Structure formats: C-alpha cells, structure tokens
Amino acid sequence: MILQTPKAMYGRVVGSLLLALPSCWCWAQSLSGNLNALSAYQTAGKNWHTASAVSVRLSKPSLFELEKGEGILIADPGKSTENGLISLSSYGDIRLTFDFMTTAGAKATIYLNGIYPYILADNWGQVKSSDQSNGAIPGRAPRQLINRAPGLWQHLTLSFRAPRLDASGKVTEQAILLNATLDGVLIHENVQWPVNNGREPTKATGPIRIDPTSGSIAFRNIQALPLASGGNQERLENDVDPILVQATSNTTLRSFMDIPSQRVVHCLSAGSAEQVHYSYDLDNGYLFQVWRGGFLDATPMWHDRGDGSSSVLGSAVFLGKPLPALAKLDNETSPWPQDSAGSGFFNKGYIIDDQDRPQFKYRLHGQLVSDAIKALPDGTGLSRTISLAHPTEGWYVLLAKSAVISEQSKGIYLINGQEYYIKLGAENTEKAVIRDAPGGKELLIPIQSTIQYSLIF
Missing domain, CATH: 2.60.120.560 (Exo-inulinase; domain 1)
Known part of the structure; x- marks a missing residue:
C-alpha cells in the first residue's frame, strides 16, 4: 500500500524497513x-x-x-x-x-x-x-x-x-x-x-x-x-503488505523514530516534492536526520496494533543524537548543554505555512524561538532559519557536531568526512567557530536575532 498525502498525519508505529539479504x-x-x-x-x-x-x-x-x-x-x-x-x-x-x-x-x-x-x-x-x-x-x-x-x-x-x-x-x-x-x-x-x-x-x-x-x-x-x-539465496519472506508514505507535496508525519541507541518519542518528519526530507526532535528543537529519495515506511505504525514508529525509506544522513540546538553560554568556549534541564524549555508546537511546511516554536530561558526548515527549490538540500523574538547577546546555535569539521571556503564547512556541507547565508554577519568537543568537533555561531544556513547533501 502506498499513501500519497500533502496533509499532516498523526499515528502510531513503524519499525525499520527490512531489506532481506541472503543468509x-x-x-x-x-x-x-x-x-x-x-x-x-x-x-x-x-x-x-x-x-x-x-x-x-x-x-x-x-x-x-x-x-x-x-x-x-x-x-x-x-x-x-x-x-x-x-x-x-x-x-x-x-x-x-x-x-x-x-x-x-x-x-x-x-x-x-x-x-x-x-x-x-x-x-x-x-x-x-x-x-x-x-x-x-x-x-x-x-x-x-x-x-x-x-x-x-x-x-x-x-x-x-x-x-x-x-x-x-x-x-x-x-x-x-x-x-x-x-x-x-x-x-x-x-x-x-x-x-x-x-x-x-x-x-x-x-x-x-x-x-x-x-x-x-x-x-x-x-x-x-x-x-x-x-x-543462491535464502530469503526472509515478509507477508505484510508495506504501508509506504510518499511525499508528492509538502507532507508531515508524527511518530516515534529509532536512531542509534535511542528512540525519539516526539518526532516530526517533514517531506517535500523535491524529495528532500528531514526529522525533527520536538523535545530539543533539534534537526537530527535528513535524507532524499522515498519518504517513510509506516508499516510498524499502522499494521496490526503497531508500535508507534516509522522509518526512513531513502538514504539518511544522521546529524547526531538530539540535544538542544540553541544555548545561552557565557562565551564560545563554554561546554554545550547535553539536555534541556534548567533551561525552561517549553515546546509551543508548530504552525503550518501556506505551503504546508511546519515552522517550529519553543521557549528557552524565557526567549521565544522560531525555527523554519524548508527544501531548497533546486532540491540540493535544506534551508534553515532560526530567529529570536527578543534580540540579545550570549546566544549560540549548534550548526554541527561530528568527528571532523573543516572550513572549505568562507562560510562553507565540510562535515564528518565529506558527508554533508553547511553553508552560511550571505546575510549573516556573525562568524562561525569550530571548536574541540568530547568525541570530535562542534561548529557554533552566535545569534542575536536571526541565523540562516543551508545543509547541502
């Protein structure tokens, strides 16, 4: 079964897509x-x-x-x-x-x-x-x-x-x-x-x-x-008719999402007609995976009693374990918080724009944050714009965290051994910083009002 829908969908279940390989x-x-x-x-x-x-x-x-x-x-x-x-x-x-x-x-x-x-x-x-x-x-x-x-x-x-x-x-x-x-x-x-x-x-x-x-x-x-x-092959037969969700236009789906060593329980996945998709952790305001190709396998969500999860159909680029995307730091060397404890994080949900794309809202340290992610028109990646309702100093955005980060040219960064690029918007006036962190590197940028960047993959 293949579902094609432009509207938001909510539900339970979906395990990972099983590719039967010869045993x-x-x-x-x-x-x-x-x-x-x-x-x-x-x-x-x-x-x-x-x-x-x-x-x-x-x-x-x-x-x-x-x-x-x-x-x-x-x-x-x-x-x-x-x-x-x-x-x-x-x-x-x-x-x-x-x-x-x-x-x-x-x-x-x-x-x-x-x-x-x-x-x-x-x-x-x-x-x-x-x-x-x-x-x-x-x-x-x-x-x-x-x-x-x-x-x-x-x-x-x-x-x-x-x-x-x-x-x-x-x-x-x-x-x-x-x-x-x-x-x-x-x-x-x-x-x-x-x-x-x-x-x-x-x-x-x-x-x-x-x-x-x-x-x-x-x-x-x-x-x-x-x-x-x-x-010769010994194949695992699966008699379940898969329930696949394809994004022929901007599409959202709420589900659990399994990632390495963790289940994201408050996940929203957004798909696009450009076949560039992403998953967002609503508990931290964190963009944790992106992919292109097919959208989602919802079989575990809707088959039989289900388990609440969905899985990626295309080839995913994992951006890291969810953690706060924004933080208020004393300076650019202060350690990045690993959870939202003590920050007063409060998820205010999201609004759907006139093209059926979600724009996320949450409160952090009393600051109202807006986070808009959309597919680039040419299908080469995603554009992200993060805005603070009350411009102030001391705030930072975590652009990337991985084992290796290098600046390829002004405003363009190569992440995790040539896995994807981060490209800062031309209107940004702040300079990003690559710094050492446990397990590798972090790419941070100060934000006073608005930061825009693209994730190219």
Whole structure:
C-alpha cells in the first residue's frame, strides 16, 4: 500500500524497513589484491591517476582538488580517448563494493564480467529516475534515486551471479543482479542483467571495466569478494503488505523514530516534492536526520496494533543524537548543554505555512524561538532559519557536531568526512567557530536575532 498525502498525519508505529539479504552468503578475502592501485589493471590511459585525498568546492563543483598519493583512483575522461580501465583479474560470482565521488555532471559505466553495465552519475537535485540515472542498468531505473552532492562519498554494493554456460559455450542461465545497495538503500533485487549492446557472454568470468564518459569520478575502498553457494539465496519472506508514505507535496508525519541507541518519542518528519526530507526532535528543537529519495515506511505504525514508529525509506544522513540546538553560554568556549534541564524549555508546537511546511516554536530561558526548515527549490538540500523574538547577546546555535569539521571556503564547512556541507547565508554577519568537543568537533555561531544556513547533501 502506498499513501500519497500533502496533509499532516498523526499515528502510531513503524519499525525499520527490512531489506532481506541472503543468509547463506559467505565472504572471503578479496579475489584480486589491491583494486585501488593502477597496477591491478591493464595499461591505463593518461586520464587515470591516483590521489591520497580528493574534494570538491561547492563554488567550483566541476573540478576535483587532489592531494598527491595512493589509495584513490581518479578518472578525468576529458584528457584522453583511452578512457576505460580494465582489471587484470577476471571474476565470476562476486560481491563488488566501493565508494565513489563525482564532480558536477559526471557519468561513468562500470561493467561486471566485462559486459554487464551499471551506471554511476551525478543526478544531484533531480527528482525522477530513469534507466540513465545514478544506479540504473539498461532498461531499468533504480527503485529510488539516491544521490549526494558533488564532493561527497557514496557507497555501492553489487551482488552478481555470473551467467552459466554449458560445455559448448551456450548460455544456459543469464546473469542476475542479486541486489544493488546504494548508501544503504536497496535499489535493485533479483534482476536479469542485460549485456551491453545485446552481446552474448562467451564465458562465465570476465574483468571489471570502468568507462567514464563525462566529468570526473573518484573510487576508493574497492573490493571484489567471492559469492558463496553459487549466488543462491535464502530469503526472509515478509507477508505484510508495506504501508509506504510518499511525499508528492509538502507532507508531515508524527511518530516515534529509532536512531542509534535511542528512540525519539516526539518526532516530526517533514517531506517535500523535491524529495528532500528531514526529522525533527520536538523535545530539543533539534534537526537530527535528513535524507532524499522515498519518504517513510509506516508499516510498524499502522499494521496490526503497531508500535508507534516509522522509518526512513531513502538514504539518511544522521546529524547526531538530539540535544538542544540553541544555548545561552557565557562565551564560545563554554561546554554545550547535553539536555534541556534548567533551561525552561517549553515546546509551543508548530504552525503550518501556506505551503504546508511546519515552522517550529519553543521557549528557552524565557526567549521565544522560531525555527523554519524548508527544501531548497533546486532540491540540493535544506534551508534553515532560526530567529529570536527578543534580540540579545550570549546566544549560540549548534550548526554541527561530528568527528571532523573543516572550513572549505568562507562560510562553507565540510562535515564528518565529506558527508554533508553547511553553508552560511550571505546575510549573516556573525562568524562561525569550530571548536574541540568530547568525541570530535562542534561548529557554533552566535545569534542575536536571526541565523540562516543551508545543509547541502
């Protein structure tokens, strides 16, 4: 069952989306040594090289910035007509995993067995998928369009069952894409995999081939692991008809939400037609996760008696355990409060604007706070505006907390090892501060009246 509704919905339940994975698969050592080195491939064209680190500036999204070294493969297809990279080793049934990063407009095709194509592409901000989208195979679009901004890493796992041939070389069973998981989301399952240009395989094994066609693309952590049991699956069957909530327009849903080591009991999730969504903890005024793709699985909420929870359908970026988003501090070195005790926090609910978007209201230390979050019109992320009813000094906003935070350029920050960006609004006059905190870093900014920033992912 799929629900499509623009109005607010309230209810109980929903556990996490269960992706049934084969229980009989066993993984061994990598089949091919170090696939992150050019030495694992046939002679590479001049457009291929390596780096120890790579990044993209939001102000120049079509260009990689590289640090010399090894460990990351880089393809710049514009520099040579010999674009392809072909592995020295051949493979049969494998589980291929890797991280990849694109520049704006980049596209490449990776071939398993040398002839079975899978598309990697920059579709940042796009809403509709096709058989040419990121994660597509010929004739079949991915179940969801899962993307990240240029300069952010994505993780892909492909489980491939090679074709079966008889002694004469005739194909008796076609190749199967058992599953493809992109950033934790199942986007293909049990798909007969068409070969490139309709060619028939002549043997059951073949190389991995990467053909970049536009832009630049980076690869790291490449592993080809053997698929045990001939790729046979033991699947967990679920006879429950899922209840999915899709956001075809601005949509809100109240539920419990399970996050690592915690259940958020007063959670509001908001979806948008731009397919950029978020979850907000009403007990702290904290934005704790964002995602794009499908909106929510409400099966645990509404099936049978339910348990009150919902779960994310798309690929979530977790922004941290909920804690107060604002605080009154003696100075910028004062420790950030871990809960709202002693602050007089009082949730005043939210209002719905003329486009069905929530605007949150709460009182903190006697100050009335307004918090408005909305999808950016181009679908590239979220815009957030926090305002104080009575301008004053000594107040700070916690923009981000993670293991690693770096300032990429003026007003633009890269968070948690290239997981998302924070971009301060041009009208902000205050300067953000990166400081040490237990477990990593915190990004704070003083607020006297209003702060606006964007979360780009």
